[in-house]
Amino acid sequence: MNGPTPDEVVRGFITACARRDVDGAVAVLADDVEYDNVPIGKVFGPAAVRAVLTGDIFAAAAECEWVIVRQVATGPVVMNERIDRFRIGDRWLEIPVVGIFELDDGRIRLWRDYFDLGDYRQQKPDLLA
Amino acid sequence: MNGPTPDEVVRGFITACARRDVDGAVAVLADDVEYDNVPIGKVFGPAAVRAVLTGDIFAAAAECEWVIVRQVATGPVVMNERIDRFRIGDRWLEIPVVGIFELDDGRIRLWRDYFDLGDYRQQKPDLLA
Numbered sequence: 001m002n003g004p005t006p007d008e009v010v011r012g013f014i015t016a017c018a019r020r021d022v023d024g025a026v027a028v029l030a031d032d033v034e035y036d037n038v039p040i041g042k043v044f045g046p047a048a049v050r051a052v053l054t055g056d057i058f059a060a061a062a063e064c065e066w067v068i069v070r071q072v073a074t075g076p077v078v079m080n081e082r083i084d085r086f087r088i089g090d091r092w093l094e095i096p097v098v099g100i101f102e103l104d105d106g107r108i109r110l111w112r113d114y115f116d117l118g119d120y121r122q123q124k125p126d127l128l129a
Numbered sequence: 130m131n132g133p134t135p136d137e138v139v140r141g142f143i144t145a146c147a148r149r150d151v152d153g154a155v156a157v158l159a160d161d162v163e164y165d166n167v168p169i170g171k172v173f174g175p176a177a178v179r180a181v182l183t184g185d186i187f188a189a190a191a192e193c194e195w196v197i198v199r200q201v202a203t204g205p206v207v208m209n210e211r212i213d214r215f216r217i218g219d220r221w222l223e224i225p226v227v228g229i230f231e232l233d234d235g236r237i238r239l240w241r242d243y244f245d246l247g248d249y250r251q252q253k254p255d256l257l258a
Contacts, residue, residue: 039245072203079208
């Protein structure tokens with residue numbers, strides 16, 4: 001009965017994502033997880049989250065750092081303010097993000113990230129060029 | 130010593146903003162408050178926040194509703210997921226927002242809102258036309 005708290009589960013998940021430990025990340029997701037990358041769209045299920053965590057920006061980055069600036073939790077709901085950093089070549093793309101997580105039976109069943117898509121797009125083409 | 134909790138202070142602040150009770154909203158701000166409207170920029174001090182709460186979209190709106198979807202708090206830090214709605218003419222502009230609040234001695238000294246500026250801009254010109 002003494003598993004990790006929701007706060008700890010989310011911290012572990014963020015660490016696993018940034019380390020590209022995709023198996024470790026997906027292991028704490030509920031079977032019916034919803035990942036809502038707000039300005040872009042939603043995907044459902046661990047396999048779809050795995051595809052995001054291995055595609056696009058993650059594939060292009062030589063290194064990732066996801067820094068949790070603040071994290072608060074009430075019951076099964078956790079929110080964190082982060083700077084998600086991706087190193088591409090010798091430059092860092094930095095995205096200020098707020099994540100919302102809802103846990104069910106110790107696993108994440110909602111992961112919703114809010115950020116400014118324009119800011120992301122403005123940094124990305126240049127870095128990927 | 131038994132003042133409102135940080136959770137209660139933030140709920141009252143959001144209610145006051147949506148009601149355009151600007152005096153009530155500004156009354157719970159610290160003298161050195163920082164309001165960081167992330168994709169747009171920062172302002173400092175209660176007078177500057179008052180100017181935001183009476184300008185632009187607030188001035189254009191006939192009605193405001195700020196719906197708190199989720200709110201969590203740990204110590205003096207509060208985060209909420211909201212839909213900030215502004216009625217302009219017969220249409221509603223709806224902005225999904227996450228707010229981060231840090232309290233000091235019962236007053237808000239940091240208010241930081243994350244949202245997608247492109248989504249906001251896309252809705253606004255049409256509504257204001």
